[in-house]
Amino acid sequence: MTGDDVTRDEVTLTQLGLRARDVKDAGGSDGGGRDPVITGLSIDSRTVRPGHLFAALPGSAVHGGEFIQYALRMQAAAILTDRKGAAIAADALAGWDGALVVAEDPRAALAGAASLWFRDQPDHVVAVTGTSGKTSVASFARQIWQALGHKAISLGTMGVEGDHHAKLAHTTPDPLTLHRVLAEAVAAGVTHAALEASSHGLDQRRLDGVRMQAGAFTNFSQDHLDYHAGFDEYFAAKALLFNRVLDDGASAIINIDSARGRQMADIAKDRGLALTTVGRGEDAMLRILGQRYDATGQDLRFSIMGQAHLVRLPLIGGFQAENVLAAMGLCLASGDAAGDILRVLPHVTTVRGRMQLTAQRENGATVFVDYAHKPGAVTAALQSLRPHVMGRIVCVIGAGGDRDRGKRPLMGQAARENADVVIITDDNPRTEDPALIRAAVIEGAGPEASEVPDRAEAILRGVDALQPGDALLICGKGHETGQIVGQDVYPFDDGEQASVAVAALDGRI
């Protein structure tokens, strides 16, 4: 991850908002006042080139300070780290005549430097956080903007989509990648960007330095407790969007249907942000009044500041109305008129792998692919599918390895409570024993659930079980096109497997 693919004329350390300090006491050389020209930014010693600034960050596995010696060998011009990093590299730094920047919070300093290095950001940037719905809200906001004639991107789990495209390794990329991509989007003419703000990204200050007009909060339930110490810490990370990252005077669009939502609204109010509330209750400014479901979508009645409207949405799932209204709030905050947004709203389309109808059997039964991979999402997905379906719901589900273990039985339980037939299979086992992951899911799913380790076979069994009027929901992998087993990624696409299964069973292949 480097910033060296952008040519910068004579940018010096101070122009990146950084000052070299006399850090003898931190174990470094006397670099006070040095202001070298910086030729690129790097957060990984393996990508350092001569003249780079190397940010040696405290990591979860290792401190980046361990790699300062390699960055110096590659002739880095400056090192940004904290006291611990400088102490770790004290020997390597002794006698070095480059510039050492010791920051209280090097991640924040790096994000600031990245924003100054890459400079350009779209005029209208908004972000969305919450346990579920980030990708959907960001996509809907981008779709609305594009339909209104703006050049727009959404950026998150699906990469960068819209009027500029890029692959991303993270939902919220590190600041160098993020600022680079935003600058590239501007170069492609993009004026509007909707970003997903993951709790890891907020906690690690990956979004700092992005100028944002508005932020949205969708909902809160269990996830990522392998990373955050508990629910409160997880919530506090999400709250950083509103109490730190958003610009002063920005707008906050907050779903207040839950206690956590109301808590977030209070945080936004305390910060002095312009608050728009979303929800089903009387006090919501963007309020869901009623929904009527059928096989292909829903009719949504809602109000904007008390004025009622009716819109047809080709979207499966009651929660998608909440996501659409959150997106609408973001578009209003970025300057579009309600009347214009209302005109284009019926054109929003399903987000890939989110309650997506991917196949249909000859007997009319349907197959949906969804990205529910946490208990709250599994419950929401299954419950919200129910009113669209006449018959039974069959659910194929597993859980990912090397992630929050506590959520596995809860996901199984959510499937047992909300589906009629449950088939437990593998998701992305990663480096864990898949049998143990399935056992944990089965703990919650109960003895009636069947276990089919091979995901393709599980999908085939699910499709085979479908009678007229039934629906199959394949949970967990959504848009993903690979299955991670150990360190390897095998091609795998739930939608494709479903189509193959339908074709095989209905005698078309």
Ligand SMILES: CC(=O)N[C@H]1[C@@H](OP(=O)(O)OP(=O)(O)OC[C@H]2O[C@@H](n3ccc(=O)[nH]c3=O)[C@H](O)[C@@H]2O)O[C@H](CO)[C@@H](O)[C@@H]1O[C@H](C)C(=O)N[C@@H](C)C(=O)N[C@H](CCC(=O)O)C(=O)O
């Ligand atoms: C737990 C976590 O978020 N870790 C992220 C973090 O890594 P880290 O700082 O802990 O890395 P580390 O391995 O301890 O290394 C410390 C430092 O040494 C550097 N290093 C390391 C090796 C070397 O040879 N040279 C070197 O300079 C590293 O670049 C790093 O700066 O910073 C790295 C650089 O930005 C990320 O790649 C890495 O993401 C890991 C791979 C990850 O899996 N993250 C996931 C959990 C994540 O961020 N997910 C969220 C949420 C998704 C969702 O909502 O579902 C996301 O936004 O994607």
Ligand SMILES: Nc1ncnc2c1ncn2[C@@H]1O[C@H](COP(=O)(O)OP(=O)(O)OP(=O)(O)O)[C@@H](O)[C@H]1O
């Ligand atoms: N508003 C919502 N309320 C409850 N569940 C939702 C909501 N929106 C989406 N979901 C569920 O969460 C799944 C993931 O949706 P989406 O990708 O939009 O969320 P996300 O926050 O980006 O997820 P992740 O952090 O896992 O990438 C969906 O497939 C659906 O099952």
Ligand SMILES: N[C@H](CCC[C@H](N)C(=O)O)C(=O)O
């Ligand atoms: N961004 C999420 C995606 C999970 C997707 C699911 N298929 C799994 O592997 O658990 C994570 O990395 O935790």
